[in-house]
Amino acid sequence: MSTVTAALLCALAYFICFGGNWLIGQNMADQPIVIGPLIGFLLGDLHTGLVLGASLQALFIGAVNVGGAVSLNPSFGTTLAIAFAILSGGGSKVALAIAVPLGLLGGLLEVGTNILCAFFGDAWDKAAAEGNGKKIISLHYGVWFLKYFIFAVVIFAAVIAGKEPVTLFVNSLPDAIQNGLAVCGGLLPAVGFAMLLKMVWSNKLAVFYLLGFVLVAYLELPLIAVAAVGVVLAVITGLYDKQLLDISNHSNRMTTKTETPLSEEEDFLS
Amino acid sequence: MSKEQSMSTIDKKLLKSLFFRSFTVFAPFNYAKQGGSGFCYSIMPFINHYYKNDSEKKTEALTRNIVWYNATQNVGTFIMALVASMEKENSQKEDFNPDAINAMKASLMGPFSGIGDTLFWGILRVVAAGIAMTFGAQGSILAPFIFLIVYNVPSIACRWYLTKLGFSVGSKYIEEMYASGLINVLTKAASTLGLIMLGGMTSSLVTFKSTLKFNLGGDQQLVLQDILDSIFKGLVPISLTLICFYLLSKKKVNFTVLIVAVIVLGILLSLLHIA
Numbered sequence: 001m002s003t004v005t006a007a008l009l010c011a012l013a014y015f016i017c018f019g020g021n022w023l024i025g026q027n028m029a030d031q032p033i034v035i036g037p038l039i040g041f042l043l044g045d046l047h048t049g050l051v052l053g054a055s056l057q058a059l060f061i062g063a064v065n066v067g068g069a070v071s072l073n074p075s076f077g078t079t080l081a082i083a084f085a086i087l088s089g090g091g092s093k094v095a096l097a098i099a100v101p102l103g104l105l106g107g108l109l110e111v112g113t114n115i116l117c118a119f120f121g122d123a124w125d126k127a128a129a130e131g132n133g134k135k136i137i138s139l140h141y142g143v144w145f146l147k148y149f150i151f152a153v154v155i156f157a158a159v160i161a162g163k164e165p166v167t168l169f170v171n172s173l174p175d176a177i178q179n180g181l182a183v184c185g186g187l188l189p190a191v192g193f194a195m196l197l198k199m200v201w202s203n204k205l206a207v208f209y210l211l212g213f214v215l216v217a218y219l220e221l222p223l224i225a226v227a228a229v230g231v232v233l234a235v236i237t238g239l240y241d242k243q244l245l246d247i248s249n250h251s252n253r254m255t256t257k258t259e260t261p262l263s264e265e266e267d268f269l270s
Numbered sequence: 271m272s273k274e275q276s277m278s279t280i281d282k283k284l285l286k287s288l289f290f291r292s293f294t295v296f297a298p299f300n301y302a303k304q305g306g307s308g309f310c311y312s313i314m315p316f317i318n319h320y321y322k323n324d325s326e327k328k329t330e331a332l333t334r335n336i337v338w339y340n341a342t343q344n345v346g347t348f349i350m351a352l353v354a355s356m357e358k359e360n361s362q363k364e365d366f367n368p369d370a371i372n373a374m375k376a377s378l379m380g381p382f383s384g385i386g387d388t389l390f391w392g393i394l395r396v397v398a399a400g401i402a403m404t405f406g407a408q409g410s411i412l413a414p415f416i417f418l419i420v421y422n423v424p425s426i427a428c429r430w431y432l433t434k435l436g437f438s439v440g441s442k443y444i445e446e447m448y449a450s451g452l453i454n455v456l457t458k459a460a461s462t463l464g465l466i467m468l469g470g471m472t473s474s475l476v477t478f479k480s481t482l483k484f485n486l487g488g489d490q491q492l493v494l495q496d497i498l499d500s501i502f503k504g505l506v507p508i509s510l511t512l513i514c515f516y517l518l519s520k521k522k523v524n525f526t527v528l529i530v531a532v533i534v535l536g537i538l539l540s541l542l543h544i545a
Contacts, residue, residue, distance in 0.1 A: 025293035025429065026343055028395060028421050033402050034414040047409045054406030054413060057399050058475040062525075064391050071525045100529060107526075114301045121302025124310075128336040131329035133314055136336065140307045143298030180540030184533050186477035187510060191528050193472045194514030199392035200464040201515070208462050212469020217503040223400040226470035230397075230463040238459030245451050 001044065003087070007159035009042040010083045011152040018075045019148030030075035032056035036082050043086045052082050052095045059099060059185065062192025064199070076106025076151070083159050088167035093178065096185040097170055109154060113147050208233070280319065281358075281437070287315040288354060289433045292347045295339075302338075309339040309350060316354040320361035331357055334372060341379045342386025344429040348444075349378045351436030378444070385457060393464035395421055400471050476507035482544050494544075 017038060021030040028034065033053045040049015060074035081099035085091055120143050127135035173181075197209070208230075215221045215229060295308030313335060321328035335357075341349055353371055360366045398420035406413035435443070447453050482494040498505050514532075517523040539545040 022299060023294055023297045025422075025426070026296065027425075028398075028418065031395075031399065031417065033399060033406055033417050037406070037411070037414050046411070050406050050409050050411065050413055054403045057403055057406070058471075061396065061399060061471070061475075064387070072529070100533065104526065104529070114299060117298055117300030118302035120298070120300065124303060124307050124336050125333075128310065128332040129329065131325055131332060133318060133332060136307060136314070136332065137311055140294065140298055140311050143300065143307075144294070147298060147300075176541050177537060179545075180537030181533075183478070183540050183545045184536030186479075187507075187532050187536050188529065190472070190476045190507060190511040191514050191525070191532055193468055193476065193511045194518050194528070195525060196392050196396060196464075196468055197511070197515045198519045199388045200461045200468070201519070202458075202461060205458070205461055205465055208465040209469040209472075212466035212471075213473045213504065213508055214469075215466075216470040216473035221470070223404055223467075223470055223474060227397050227401060227463075227467055230466035233466065234459040234463040237462055238455060241455040241458060242452075245455055249450055 003160055003163055006043055006083065006087060007156045010039060010079055010159050011156035013038045013042055014075065014079045014155045015148050015152040018151060019144070021075075022148075023144060032060055032074055032078040035075050035078050039079055039082045040086065043083065045086045048086055048091065049082055052085060052092055053078065055092065055185070056081065056095065056099050058189045058192075059096070060103060060192065061189060062195035063103065064195055071107050072100075072103040073106030073110050074103055076109065076155070077101075077103025079155055080158055080162065084162060084166045087159075087163050088170070090167060090170055093182070094166065094170050097173070097178070097181040098166060100184075100188060109151065113150055116150075117143050117147050284315045284319055284354070285351065285433060285437055288312050288350055289347065289430055291315070292343065292350055292429065292433070295343050295346065303336070304338055304340040305343070305346075306336050306339045309353075310335040312347075312350050313354045313357065316357050320358050324361075327361065330368070331360075334368060337372065339375070339379065341382045342390060344390055344425045345382050345386035345432055346379075347429050348432035348436035349375055349382060351433045352378070355437045381448075385453070388457070388464075389460055390425060393460050393467070394424060396464065396471065397467050400467055403475075472507055472511050473504050476504075476511060478506040478510075478545065480506075480545050 013035065016029075017035040018030040021027055036053020036056060037046060037049040040046045040053070043049075056074070056078045060072065060077065063072035063074045077099040080102045081095040084098065085095035088094055120139060123139055124136060127133075127139065170178075201209075212226055212230070215226050216223070221229075291312040291314070292308070295305045295312060298307055299305070310332060314332075317328060317331045317335070321331055335353065353375055356366075356371045356374065360368050360371070398417050401420060402413045402417035405416060480495040480498065484492040484494075486492055502508075510532075514528055517528060518525065536545075
């Protein structure tokens, strides 16, 4: 496969997964575990795509772009890292070394396109003031296309321009640095999980985090079993809390309704 | 009566259209409108239908709804449908104050995103990824499909359920859910699941193995990793994660800065022959 064909396929896959994610309800098609296998399949090495997609998913798990704050673009890093890994024959060593730096670059690009597309804000306001619903819609889809087309072009150019230098760069790295990058691959998910902990943490529930950790570290349960244990505990505690809530709400109602004993009796009977 | 019946079939049709359009809400995401154009596009079927004889009011409605908007999209349909029901009311009642629409919208975006991001980004996506990654690591083609199904089925179901709910019950229902404390119960149960899953994933995905050894003379060796393991299995991964969490939440350290710091740390550990 020529580099140009490979670059075209990567750009197309990226457009479908990343653009499609935002066109169709944030369906998470831009997550590494989805885009990785697709890139692998298109470049003729599905197995590498699957395995690297899974490891990069761990690396990027905490890249949560909540409320428009962008720092990392996981799909950008994943697409290029896996493409270079397969095209250069360097495998996971290459992918893990460059995925996060590329993800950061992708994040910058995303900020850039968000600013660029903001210039259409006035056009939308004008269309609304004219009562022109059709124009609002065509801008809605037009700006979508423009934004993700820019991304696809950048991916295309990056695959063509980057293949040789990336291979050279990775091969020229001293062993200690290469080993260091492998160490980073193991440590970086910590930042991601920290980011996610920030969303769900509460001091009262922190013991459940420890429980999940111990289930895997000492009992060596697979993650699907951990998820099942989690569901069971969530349902148990949820039902218990619901019961407490009903009791307290009920007693509140009782105290407010002391002046109307009739309705209280009805409550009791029903 | 028959008129009322036909009204509701039309509303159903419009609501379906709102539901499908809502999938594109953030398609042209940008810093000026975020989801503003998508919001306007989603409720446009209602605007077109209920203001079709009054172009001035229709223009007002479009202008009102093209403003900046952001709420997690699979729960944001509640806000969309609620606004749609208010626009309908505005078109039918002379004394309705349309300013209430954007005030309502603005007041709901924050709380809905807070819960939506936590449930869908922080928990559901992580659970789905955790399950699928086991398959992916073994090279199973099922991985991406499992991930997409586990994430999207609840996500789409929630989107549709809240579309219907927002249109029929109005904002009072949500206020009551907050007031009764039911929201807290749900969030707590979901957080329990999320924390267990995050704990498990920290253990299986954050990895560190020290290669440091000291020769104590003779055939005695001191292996750092063995000592760490005997204190607590996975001591370094859990400590590092909690330190990062502390820095992110308490010290407000930037995510990107932290990523760069960990990369530097990894390379340093390697250069010092610790790992």
